[in-house]
Structures are given as structure tokens and as C-alpha cells.
């Protein structure tokens with residue numbers, strides 16, 4: 325059967341996700357979903373245009389890849405620079421970077437849950453699209469909306485209190501930080517902690533209630549097994565800022581552990597595809613067909629042996645029960661995982677803010693250009709991020725390779741929407757709420773498409789069912 | 804005063820300008836009192852109706868962006884270029900110093916993590932990139948600009964509240980503007 329004979333459903337753009345994308349659902353002649361493709365439409369070209377610049381510019385240029393996780397880019401970038409310089413950050417510099425990174429993770433997870441996803445849980449997937457957003461939530465549940473907004477604000481304020489800016493900060497520099505944290509600002513951040521904890525816990529109770537009341541949907545929602553990768557600390561504890569990599573298979577067996585991120589090329593390869601600007605990475609040892617793995621909060625909780633902090637550890641044990649000791653594959657659980665992680669982040673931020681060394685002025689060490697090549701890695705909110713630079717003898721970049729979190733979830737996102745489409749779209753019977761579910765499969769991954777193509781689309785949402793002659797049989801539009 | 808319709812659109816940018824818009828935090832609810840937010844990356848409306856004000860983040864990088872910005876101009880009484888990418892292409896325009904094909908090859912063919920078996924993105928479902936990235940005012944009339952990468956949340960809120968109250972924002976006060 326060639327393409328013309330297939331019926332095509334198109335969702336464009338996918339809303340309430342962070343990026344430019346569109347989905348095509350192809351039906352076969354019987355009206356069954358044959359295939360779904362997730363198209364990402366944006367390209368910015370960082371790998372090329374950074375060539376010829378000094379490597380030291382990268383911690384400031386690369387955050388512009390993405391306004392949601394700019395700190396992760398700065399951190400992966402600065403680590404690559406430090407490898408080039410043969411340099412370790414100062415103790416306090418390291419603590420401050422860790423704190424800023426936690427702040428970003430908290431604000432990004434707050435955005436994903438409260439601003440983008442909670443409307444589906446609190447107002448319903450089939451509720452009025454004009455109100456299915458954070459402002460709609462604010463009308464019905466003003467307290468929850470406000471607290472979600474404030475949780476994000478807390479995360480952003482950490483950056484601001486240290487560097488004077490919330491987005492695209494300056495000051496994460498090779499050797500540590502360019503700015504210290506003042507005692508006044510430390511105290512101003514500390515007062516946020518109890519509220520932030522409570523808000524994350526409110527989020528957790530919302531998602532748990534939803535999971536309890538919608539068991540069947542939650543369990544069956546895009547639940548195919550996959551491999552997982554994430555960063556862990558020396559004892560296998562979940563780690564975002566600085567650790568080693570662990571891969572597990574779909575049964576939960578550890579495939580690789582304590583892997584130095586600098587060896588990423590041995591384990592990860594990517595393939596570009598014709599129908600998206602987002603590449604398809606895979607676990608190299610198993611090849612393109614079998615090697616798809618997931619990253620991000622669900623993956624991180626699946627690979628981790630434990631969480632670092634008390635409250636998060638309690639939730640983590642409950643999370644582990646879902647899989648009965650095996651990895652949790654249901655894509656819906658991304659939401660739960662994200663909140664458990666946010667809880668851990670708030671607790672860890674609390675510990676850091678209580679560490680007397682956090683306000684030390686010993687924030688930076690100095691070094692020079694020592695090695696031609698550097699690889700930096702950290703966990704961005706959406707998954708593991710790699711920056712890899714090669715320089716010439718004057719320190720100019722000759723090659724830049726960026727392996728981005730969302731990209732690594734691309735093969736699985738595509739598979740998840742295919743599964744959801746098969747479940748919820750039957751022939752030409754396409755209802756608004758069903759489409760929203762297809763989109764929400766994507767939203768579970770909280771993809772940051774800005775990032776992944778270093779690169780959202782704004783055509784009216786259109787669903788077309790086209791017959792064998794290419795004639796439109798049926799059309800739904802959402803305005 | 805009648806309720807206004809407000810839209811925000813994301814073209815070729817990093818979403819940082821939209822994140823800075825969200826950094827107005829709870830004041831978003833004040834904005835929602837004066838205006839219906841009819842289109843924005845965080846709401847579900849997909850089609851752009853006629854609106855009073857549209858904030859546009861990002862530069863024009865593709866045929867889709869061009870089509871879109873022309874449509875936005877037609878639908879919007881006031882068009883605001885939000886952030887350095889929209890105003891002067893900024894980082895999004897850094898690829899202008901290179902051939903588009905070189906940029907694409909570096910990402911999709913020669914990147915060291917690529918397996919060498921891929922294809923260039925070229926299906927009818929993906930956009931067609933323009934050779935050069937251009938700022939908004941090169942293709943449409945822009946009524947107001949808010950520079951910054953991203954512009955500070957207070958500045959964005961100031962501009963929005965002036966426009967929503969039928970006043971012309973005055974950004975000549977340097978304190979509202981800063982580089983980087």
C-alpha cells in the first residue's frame with residue numbers, strides 16, 4: 325500500500341508542550357491506526373556555528389539552546405571546559421552550581437506539572453479546551469495554581485539570588501562560579517523551603533488521587549518496556565549534577581554501571597530520520613532496532629537504587645512497588661516520578677542552604693588550556709545531557725557535538741503515541757478528548773523540543789481523514 | 804474597558820522569552836483579568852483569532868515561520884517583538900554566517916555520535932528552512948520591541964500592562980533594558 329492510500333490524521337501543533345511539533349496518525353484501509361509519527365520542526369545549527377569560537381564562550385552561548393533548562397547546558401558545557409583545562413571546581417563553586425541546578429529542576433518540574441499537565445488532572449481531559457490551562461486551574465482551584473506558580477518562582481529565584489538573573493545566567497565559569505551567595509540571599513532562599521516542600525507534596529497527592537481513580541488508564545497508558553539510562557551517585561543513588569551513568573534493561577538488570585560519561589560514544593549512537601529534525605539515539609550495543617532507551621525522571625527513578633533524601637526516599641519506595649521490583653514502564657508514571665524528584669530536589673536544596681560553606685567566597689579555581697578535548701555531562705530536567713568539544717592548539721573549537729535529553733526519548737515518544745493512538749482513535753471517529761490524549765502521551769515526556777533540535781509550530785490543529793483518492797472524508801478543527 | 808485578546812507565539816527561539824514571561828509569576832492572573840489569553844504555548848487554543856496584542860518570540864527561520872508571522876500580522880492590532888531573537892535574530896541568527904547545508908550536514912551527517920546510516924530531514928511533514936534567519940521587522944511591521952535575552956520579567960509585565968490599559972509603553976528608561 326503506498327502513502328496515498330492511507331488515511332492521515334494530523335495534530336498540529338502539539339500544545340502545552342515545550343516545543344514545535346506535529347503528529348501524523350496514519351490509518352490503514354480498515355480505519356485502524358497503522359502508524360503515528362512525531363515531527364519536530366526546528367533547527368538552529370549550534371554544532372556548526374560554534375566552530376571557530378573559543379571554547380570558553382560555550383557556557384554562555386549554549387544555554388540559548390533552551391530557555392527551560394539553560395542551567396543544564398551551562399553545567400555540561402562548563403564541565404567540558406574544565407576537562408579541557410584539567411581543572412576541578414572549588415568546593416563552594418561546586419555547591420553553588422549544584423544549588424542552581426536543583427533550582428532549575430524544581431522550576432522545570434513545577435512548570436511541567438502545575439502549568440502544563442495539572443489542567444488535565446484537575447479539570448479533565450475532556451474539559452473545555454479554552455479553560456484547560458493554568459488560568460483555568462486558577463479559576464477553579466486558585467490555591468493550587470498559585471502555589472504551583474510560586475514553586476516555579478522559587479526555583480527561578482535561586483539563580484537570581486546568586487547571579488542577578490533568572491534565565492540565561494552568567495557566572496557559571498570554569499573552576500566554579502563567578503558570584504558568591506550572600507548571607508542575606510541565603511536566608512531569603514531558606515524561607516521558601518517549607519512552602520516548596522508542601523507544594524510538591526500537594527502535587528504528589530493530586531497525582532496519586534488521579535492514579536487511584538483512573539487505575540486502568542494509568543496502567544495501560546503507553547506502557548511498553550524499554551531500556552533506561554540515568555545518572556547515579558557512587559552508591560547508586562539518584563543524582564542530577566555530577567555522577568556516573570547506569571543503563572538497565574527492561575527487566576531491571578543493570579547493563580552498565582558507574583560508566584564515565586566521557587565514554588558516551590561507546591554506548592550511544594544516533595540516526596537522523598527523514599521525517600523529523602529530531603534524531604533517534606539508541607543504545608549502541610543493541611543496535612537501532614532494539615536499543616531504544618528512555619531518559620528523564622521516570623528513567624532516573626528506574627535506574628536509581630535509592631533517593632538521597634528522607635521524604636523522597638519514602639515516596640521512592642512506593643514508586644518501586646508499582647513495578648514490583650521491576651522497572652516502571654507506564655509512560656503516565658513520568659508525572660509521579662517528576663514530583664518525587666522535585667521533592668528530593670527541595671530537600672537537597674535545604675541541605676545545601678544549611679551548609680555553612682555555601683556562602684564562602686572561595687568560589688573559583690583557575691587553570692589553563694591543557695587538553696584538546698572535553699566532554700561534560702549532567703542530568704537536565706528531561707534527561708541526560710552531553711556536551712563534547714574538540715579544540716585546536718589555540719583553544720578554538722573545531723568540533724562540537726551535543727546529545728540532548730529529549731532527543732533520547734524520541735524513539736519512545738514515537739512509540740508511545742502510536743500505542744495511544746491505537747487505543748483511542750478508531751477510524752474516522754476522532755473526538756477532541758482523544759486527540760488530547762495522544763498529545764498527552766507526548767506531554768508525559770515533557771519534551772523540550774527547543775532543546776532537542778537546538779532548535780512549536782502554530783498551525784491550526786487539524787485532523788484530517790483522507791480516503792484512498794486523497795479526498796478529505798472527515799475533518800476536525802480545534803480553535 | 805473592554806476585555807482584550809492576547810496571544811503569544813514562539814517562532815525560532817529557545818523559549819527563554821516565554822519562560823521570562825512566566826517569570827511574572829502570580830501577576831499572570833492580573834493579566835488574565837484584563838485579557839483572554841487565546842493562544843500561547845501553554846494553553847490549548849490552536850488557531851489564532853483576531854487579537855489585540857501578540858507577543859512574538861524568536862526569529863523567522865523557515866517557510867512555516869514566514870507564513871505564520873504574516874498571518875499573525877494580519878490578525879493582530881499590535882505586534883510586539885519579544886526578545887533579541889525576534890528583534891535582531893541573536894543566537895538563532897548565528898547560523899547566518901555559515902551555509903545552511905553545512906549546518907545541516909554537521910548535525911545530521913557528520914556528527915561524531917551519528918551512525919552514518921541516517922537520512923536528512925526532508926519529508927513533506929517537516930518545514931523547509933530558509934537560507935538565512937531574519938528578524939521580524941524584516942518581513943512585517945513591528946509595533947513595539949522588547950530587547951533582552953531574555954527581556955526581564957518586570958519589563959515584559961510593564962509593556963503588557965501598558966498595552967492592556969491602552970497606553971504606549973516607554974522603554975527609554977535604561978533601567979528597563981539591559982544586555983544579555
Ligand code: SF4
Pocket residue numbers: 388391492815816817818819820860861885886887888889893894895951952953954
Ligand atoms: S532572545 Fe534569548 S531568551 Fe529569547 S528566544 Fe532568543 S535566545 Fe532565547
